[in-house]
Amino acid sequence: MLPGTVRPTFVARDETKEGGRRAAVLSRVGRVDAEAMMRAGRDWLKGPEPWSRRMLAGDLTIAGVLALLGLGVDELSKSSDVKMVLGAVSVFALVLLRRRLPAATLVLGAAASAFLPAVFLVTIVLGWSGGRRIVGVGRALCAFVLAFLASVALTLVDQWSQMRPVLTVVFTTLLFLAATVMPGLASRYWHQRRTLLSALQERNDQLVRERTMVAGQARLRERQRIAQDMHDSLGHQLALISVHTGALEVDPALTGRQREAVGVLRQASVAAMHELREVVGILRDGVEAPAPVDEAQPAARGVAGIAGIVEAARAAGTDVRLGTAGRPRPLVAACDHAAYRIVQEALTNAYKHAPGSAIAVELRYEDDSLVVEIANGPAAGRGSGEVVSGGQGLTGLRERARLVGGMVHAGATEDGGFRVAGVLPYGTEPAGAAEEVAGGVADDFGQRSQARMLALRGGTRAAPPMDWAALDRELSVPVRSRAGGVAMGCGIAVAALVLLVIVLGAGVALLVGSANNAMIGRSVYDGVHVGESEQDVRNRLPDGDSVLTSGLEHKGPPRPAGADCFALLSAEDSEMTSDTVFRFCFRDGKLVDKQVYEVKQ
Structure with missing residues (x-):
């Protein structure tokens, strides 16, 4: 076989393969186009509404x-x-x-x-x-x-x-x-x-x-104003205290005991300035302000910090004893901070109302809760100067403990002293009851927690930011409108029903009238004779102009040529499957034919 005869065979095979691939591609394109057209048709059919x-x-x-x-x-x-x-x-x-x-x-x-x-x-x-x-x-x-x-x-x-x-x-x-x-x-x-x-x-x-948003902006402006006032007033006084105690601490005329007491006062003023800075930052921005690196960090505000405030009280000359019972267990941040604040507030009340008395602080780790108890004896003597008190300390402690699922009890003891006891759970506090800020410590004012804001403002005296009663009244308006809408819809339905009844009644009346105008008895049919005048016959018979008789004259036996015919139904012999028809045909003013026959329904 010559080479020239083989080559066309391979060319033909290549062309066949190419044609098959082209057909497959065209088939896939056709399927894709068909699917696209079906999707387009379905989208057009459902219109603007989502058609599930x-x-x-x-x-x-x-x-x-x-x-x-x-x-x-x-x-x-x-x-x-x-x-x-x-x-x-x-x-x-x-x-x-x-x-x-x-x-x-x-x-x-x-x-x-x-x-x-x-x-x-x-x-x-x-x-x-x-x-x-x-x-x-x-x-x-x-x-x-x-x-x-x-x-x-x-x-x-x-x-x-x-x-x-x-x-x-x-x-x-x-x-x-x-x-x-x-x-x-x-x-x-x-x-x-x-x-x-x-x-x-x-x-x-x-x-x-x-x-x-408007209420939030108003609260933010008020918080900023309060923060500015606190910074301008308390900040100035604390700064003066810190400066004067610092100068007094280096006075060579003081004894070592006096210099130590002045140092405690200076550290307390510095710590107070730190806490004031944190509170001012929270009031302004909702976050704690970072402390400068050149000043001492504030004491930890938790159970771990209780020993520090007890040591500070001892250094100031107060007889304070700290006892711990049970196996220490960790608390959540809000409960931990609440324990610290209970001890701090109780010590402050003892300083002010029973100066010189011995104070006992006890932490008892029970199976399900931490019990913090602070008790002091009767006052050793009259305190000097005026006692400044806002009267809200214990109220704030009770609300703080309630928000974390605990409780605080305060009252006088039999020996004339005073006792404050708090019970705080170990578990997670209720949602929204406490907030954590930088460092995992809850802030004092808790601006992100509405319930704690109420507690520090004096419990129930503060109004919530949202008037829910007014909101309920606003949302109840559509409910009243819904009742009116239902009444209107029922009225339309009743009107449609009445109109439909009227239509059906009119239809029934038309059918009854049409039936009376289209039916005669057998005796009437027998009383009519061929050859009578058309006028006499029509005077004795209904006119037959009724929907019930339409087309009946064309059915039955053939009609006489040139005759004008009309048909009537039998009022006696009609059955469910057929009707008895009486036909009368007239020509030249006379009755030329009458027939009776059955027509199937």
Whole structure:
């Protein structure tokens, strides 16, 4: 075989592979395009509303129920199979498209109901959907007017040869008002009320947020003012105390004991300046201010710091004894700080109200709590100078202990002394009861804890930042509006029901009148004879202008040529499956033929 004959074979194979790859690529592109088109169609179908699987299942369920009811209506109206199929397809199409095209489906549904009896029930759903989803009063009015005109006009076209035009217009108008307009008005009112309540709720939330921000800013400004006053007044006095005690400490005229006592005073003033700086920083910014590196750090404010304040009291000449019982256990930060403050406040009260008396401080680690007890004896003598007291120390201790799940008891002892005892749990404090700041120590003022702020301001005398009663009154307004809305909705429903009853009553009255105008007895039929004048016969018979007799004269035996015939129903011999029909035919002013026959229903 020549080389030239082999090469085309490989080329053909390469072209075949390339063609297969190209076909595969085109197939994948086609699938991608088909999927994209399906997604686009689904997005277009659901419209601006989020169409979840639940909503789709609900729409399909509604369409299925209405389609089954429509088939029943078609069966009662003796519709053809083609009309039944078209009615079911129209029901599903209109229900699924009503979210995307509310106005168009409303007009199309009203027009189709003139020819397809199964579509009539869907107009209720379309009226409800159109009243809610058609944007603008003008557009909604135009859509409902067009739907009404289409329904009336096409019903006239369909029933022109069988019914009176005036009755057709009146009956169609009443049905349209009851089945389409009333659901549309109720839906529009419900949707507008729901939108209004949503807007009011959103605005109320915004006002509450703005009021909270304004209240927070006011509290921040007040805290800053208090911080500035504390810094300007207490800071100046503590600085003077520190300067004078520092100068006094190096006075050569003092003895060693006196110099040691002055040193304790200077350290106390420095520690007080540190705590004042921390409090001022918390009031201003909500965080502790860092201490300068050239000054001594403040004492630890926890159980570990109790020994320090006891030693400071001893150095100042006070007889203070510290005892510990049980196995020491760690406490959470808030409880640890509360124990320190209980001891500090109790020692301060003893200094002021029982100067010179012995003080006993005891820490007992029980199984579930720490018991802190401070007891002092009666005063050894009258204190010098005025005792300055704000009267809020013990109240603040009780509130501080309550916030961490503990308690504080204070009262006089039998020997004339005073006793303060606190019980503090080991476990985690209640949420929001205590705050921790830098270094894991709870701050004195606790601006981030509303309950502790209330405690340090004097318990219940401080007002909370949010007026919850006023907020409840504001939120209760939509509840009262909801009652009024329910009453209005019930009124609309009752009006729709009354209108529907009126329509049904008018329909029943029309049918009864039509039946009286379309039926005769057998004796009346037998009393009419061929050859009598047309005028005499018509005077003795009803005119037969009724929906019940429409088209009956064309059924039965053949009619005489050139004769004008009309049919009446038998009032006696009609059965459930067939009707007995009496037909009278006239020609040239005389009765030329009369027939009796059965017509299946």
